[in-house]
Amino acid sequence: MRITYSFFLMAVMIIAIIEFPHLPLHVVTMGLRLMMIFILAIEMILSFKYCLSFFKPPELVKNMGLCVVSVIFTLLLLEAFFMFLPRTHGIGYSLANALWFDRYWKPFNSYGTRDLEPVKNKKTNIIFAGDSFAAGQGIKYIEDRFPDIVRTNLSKINENIQVINLAQTSLDTKSEFDSVKNFIxxxxxxxxxIILQYYGNDIDHIAKKFGMRGDGEGFSPYAELNAFTRWILRGSYLFNYLYWMIPSQEVNGYLTYIEKAYADDLIFTEHMNEIVAFNSYAKARNTKFFVVLFPLMLEIELSHKLYLDKITRYLKSKDIESMDLSVLFKDLPISDRIVNGNDAHPSLAVHRLVGEELTRYLSQELSK
Incomplete structure (x- = not known):
């Protein structure tokens, strides 16, 4: 009976792979994982029943064995459950984060961005440049991101307005500038x-150039663990999920790094020169350039001290218009402000507030 169960499940999986050769690798892997979990659960239960009937152990041993089998069975069920529980993580190493991106990070256009396909026949074109904030990490559907909220609202006013989102994860100011130039x-x-979405880690590449430790540089996941524990955490969706619920000290030290980076005048000036160059590029093409500033979502007040106020003053001195977005959501509780407890990207509520505010701003600009 036990062999029949195992061979039946393996046969089903092999037939599925043969009949559907174009199944994505992750689907095949998930299927194999589920099959193995199911086989292990059945084999364990049948083996336990066999031991009880053959060895006839004392009641105490029987109860202890039942407890062990129950715990293992529960862990197997939880493992299967967590295989289908997507959840973003700010660092990005977790298996749940990979599940989320695999399920929700779409659609992609021909330019490789998570956005609709741009068209050339629109009278007015608005480009958003930015990183994972504007790209919508943690936001399942693109229509809920603030650039798309702007798109939806403005299209109701004028169908000839096109909003194009060129934001991608892990971009900095220079790469955002390059992406806009390449797209045009x-x-x-x-x-x-052109609206440039700015966040505190955009200074990283310049800080690294001057020898400072960058965002996440030197961080090695699971480094403090032995080989067996690393193997378990990398292979188990359940234990991987639980591990990444614990904040990392490496990441917690980021505030100290960012404070030093913005306090260094050489680093700050060279970084701001990138935004000035971006603005000059736009002005040369008779394009309005505008910067929207996001704070560190967990530390709004501290963000003003670290970089928001300093950048706002600098941009004003260069006649570059900017908007500090923190005023829109500073009164929201942290739990309503971020995607989840391990991912400090903006929540749905923040995207809505930013989208509505930018709609008001752009409506006024376009009516001039």
Missing amino acids: ESSGIHPDI
Whole structure:
């Protein structure tokens, strides 16, 4: 009977792979995992029943064995459950984070961004440049991101307005500038407005250039653990999920790093020169340039001290318009402000507030 169960499940999986050869690798892997969990659970229960009937152990041993089998069976069920529990993580190493991106990080257009396909026949074009904040990490559906809320609202006013989101995860100011230039050259679409979404870690690449420790640099997941524990955590969705619920001291030290980076005048000036160059590029093409500033979502007040106020003053001195977005959601509880307890990207509520505020701003600009 036990062999029949195992062979039946393996046969089903093999037939599925043969009949559907184009199944994504992760689907096949998930299927194999579920099959193994199911086989282990059945084999364990049948083996336990066999031992009880053959050895006839004392009641105490029987009860202890039942407890062990129950615990293992529960862990197997939880493992199967966590295989289908996507959840973003700010660092990005967790298996749940990979599940989330695999399930929700779409659609992609021909330019490789998580957005609709741009068209060339629109009268007014607005480009958003940015990182994972504007790209929508933690936001399941693109229509809930603030650039898309702007798109939806403005299209109700004028169907000839097109909003293009070029934001991608892990970009910095220079790479955001490059992505806009490459898009304009390859698409032939001329933007009327460019909105640069800014976040505190955009200074990282310049800080690294000057020898400072960058965002997440030197961080090695599972480094403090022995080989067996690392193997368990990398292979188990359940234990991997629980491990990444614990904050890392490496990541917690980021505030000290960012304070030093923005306090260094050489680093700060070279970094701001990137935004000035971005603005000059836009002005040369008769395009309005505008910067929207996000705070550290867990430390709004501290963000003003670290970089928001300093950047706002600098941009004003260069006649570059900016908007401090923190005023929109500073009164929200942290739990309502971020995606989840391990991912400090903006929540749905924050995206809605930012989208509505930018809609008001852009409506006024476009009516001039």
